[in-house]
Amino acid sequence: MTFFLRTERLVLEDITHEDLDNLLDLARDREVMRWVLMPFDDDSRVKTYVEDAVRTSEQVHGRRDYHLAVRVPGTTVFAGLAFLETDPALKSTAEIGCILHRPFWKQGYAREITRALLRLGFEDLSLHRIYGKCDEQNRGSIKALEGCGLRYEGTLREHVWLHDHWRSSQYFGILDSEYYSQKR
Numbered sequence: 001m002t003f004f005l006r007t008e009r010l011v012l013e014d015i016t017h018e019d020l021d022n023l024l025d026l027a028r029d030r031e032v033m034r035w036v037l038m039p040f041d042d043d044s045r046v047k048t049y050v051e052d053a054v055r056t057s058e059q060v061h062g063r064r065d066y067h068l069a070v071r072v073p074g075t076t077v078f079a080g081l082a083f084l085e086t087d088p089a090l091k092s093t094a095e096i097g098c099i100l101h102r103p104f105w106k107q108g109y110a111r112e113i114t115r116a117l118l119r120l121g122f123e124d125l126s127l128h129r130i131y132g133k134c135d136e137q138n139r140g141s142i143k144a145l146e147g148c149g150l151r152y153e154g155t156l157r158e159h160v161w162l163h164d165h166w167r168s169s170q171y172f173g174i175l176d177s178e179y180y181s182q183k184r
């Protein structure tokens, strides 16, 4: 059965094989991918990502990873991608993130998606810690994470070459206790 989450203005649902073209469009947009550290640098890697996402979505018991298409409800419009991925070694921790097409930027969608992923992680999966990481120059991502209560935890300095610069990744995290106390 397809997993889905409803937010105020969006639906987040399992990626299917039919989303390959949607993902390729996203991955080929250089402005979208400017700060993104994901294996989307060639088409075959995007195809592998989709195949892995579909395989994960077919897991019946103990599912811990969600790679979701973000859509406008009642339409076939693909707004982007969102994910929650549990650390395989530390099953109590997961990473979240999202990548949106440009027409969806700066309208509060990332915050809306982040809140839905936190709800999934803490309330449904009983995680202890959720984090997001982003390029230190990615102001939109930083503000979206902080706006949902994730706190700056540190910077991994210039650990990888990304397109045209050494990327420093900032980490933002939230614990279950903080999530529930901010919900009150």
Ligand SMILES: CC(C)(COP(=O)(O)OP(=O)(O)OC[C@H]1O[C@@H](n2cnc3c(N)ncnc32)[C@H](O)[C@@H]1OP(=O)(O)O)[C@@H](O)C(=O)NCCC(=O)NCCS
Residues within 6 Å of the ligand: 031, 032, 033, 035, 036, 037, 097, 098, 099, 100, 101, 104, 105, 106, 107, 108, 109, 110, 111, 112, 133, 134, 135, 138, 139, 140, 141, 143, 144, 147
């Ligand atoms: C980063 C991204 C997810 C932000 O999504 P978004 O839907 O535009 O973010 P929101 O509208 O929820 O904005 C959250 C805050 O960030 C601000 N913001 C968004 N984009 C910004 C930008 N480029 N520069 C500065 N501030 C920005 C918003 O104004 C808002 O501020 P507020 O809290 O003061 O209201 C989106 O720009 C994107 O998908 N970019 C390409 C992929 C990417 O970088 N993903 C993150 C990988 S780690």
